[in-house]
Amino acid sequence: MAGDKVKLLGFWGSPFTLRVKWALSIKEIEYEYVEEDLPNKSPMLLQYNPVYKKIPILVHNGKPIVESLVILEYIDETWKNHPLLPEDPFERARSRFWAKFVDDKCVPTIFQTFSSTSDLKDKAAKETRENLKTLESSLNPNKPFFGGEKLGFVDITVAWLGIWAQMVEKIVDVKLLDDKDTPLLNAWFRYLIDLPVIKDNIPSLDRLLAHNKDFHDQLIATNS
C-alpha cells in the first residue's frame, strides 16, 4: 500500500524472525530490516516491546506488534493478497492449534535438548521426538502443504524446524529426526526448505552451527 512504512526488528538466527520475513516476502511487502544485537538490545527494541524485550517486532506506520504468531495474523489481516490462513473457521482453528503446538511443545523441548547435558539432554531429546511424531499426525500425506495446496500459516511456522533440528543433532550428538519415525514430517521439512521464498531467506546450516556451537558452550557453562 502506498505510503506504508514497515520495519522489522529481528535477529538473523531467530526462527521467529524468519517466520515474519517469510510472511512479508510471500505478500510482497517492502520493509526495512533492522538487525538487533541481542546482547546489546537497542533502546528502540525496549521501547517497542516493554513486556518481553524480545524480537521479532513488526512496526507498521510507527505502531509495534510483537510475538511472531500475533504478527503473522496481523500481516494476514492487513495485506489480503496470498492469504496465510484458510477461510473455513474449523480449518482456521486447526491451523492456529498446530502453530501453537509447535511453540508450546516442540520449541521448548528442542531448546532443552540443546541446553542440557547427559540424562536431562536424553530425556528432552526423547520428548522432542514424541512431539515431532505428534506434529506429523496433523499432516495429510496427499497434500504438499499443511493446509492443502498452498503455502500457509503452519508451513511458515515450521519451515525452519528441519534445519534447526539438524543443527542441534550435530552440536549435542542426539537423534531428533529419523526417516523411520517421522517420514512424512521429514519430507514436509525438506519440501519447504527448497521453496524459493524460504531458501532465499534462511541461514545456512554451517552458519547456524558456527554461531550456536558458541552459544551452546556458554549455556552449558552457565548451567554447571
Place this chain on the structure above:
Amino acid sequence: MVKEELILVNFWSSPFGCRVKIALEEKGIPYEYKEEDLFNKSPLLSTINPVYNKVPVLVHNGKSVCESLNIVEYIDEVWSDRSASFLPSDPYERSQARFWADFIDKELYEASRKIYRCKGEEQESGKKNVLRILKLVEGELGNKPFFGGDNLGFVDISLIPFYSRFYTWETFGKFSIEEECPILVSWAKRCSEKESVAKSLDDPIKIYDFIVYLNNYLTK
C-alpha cells in the same frame, strides 16, 4: 434448519472452560455440557483431544476444537451474526487484543499456582509475578469500561474467569488484590454484572475449598 450438535466438554473449576462458557452465553447459542472427571478421564476425552487429553474441548457437528482461546475465536467466527465480535475490527487493535490474551495465557495460571501450591520463597515469587502480570494488564485497560471498549471483548473473556480465584490467591498469599490493583478489581466487578459472566463464573469459596482439597489429595 439442520440442528447443530454443540458439546462443551469441561471440568467445572477450569478457568479455561469458563472462557468458553462466557463466549457461548454471549452468543446465546444452546449447547450440551459434559462434565469430565479429571481424576478419572474418560476415553472420550482422548478421542476428541488426542494431543493434550485436556479440557475444555468444543465438539461442533462431530469436529473438535481445542485450546480455550482458539475455541473462543472459533465461536466468534462461526456465530459472527449473533453478537458484536469479541475482537475489534481494526487489525492493529486486534493484534493488541491477541497479544494481551496470549500474555495472560502464557503467564497468569502458572504464576498463580505457586501461590497455593508452594511456600516460602517460591510462594513469594508467585505472588510478585501475579501482581506484576495484573498491573501490566490493568495498565492496558486504562480508563475503558472493558478491554473490548463498551462491551466484553477477547481480553475480558480471557481474564475474567481468574476473578473467581482472587479469593484463593489472596487467602493463601495473604495479600489484597484490590489494594494493589483497584482499577482491575473494579473492572472485574463490572464484568461480573454481565449476564454471560454471572452465569459462568464459579463461586470463589467453592474454588478455594476445591484447591485446598486438591492440595491435600496431591500430597498423599
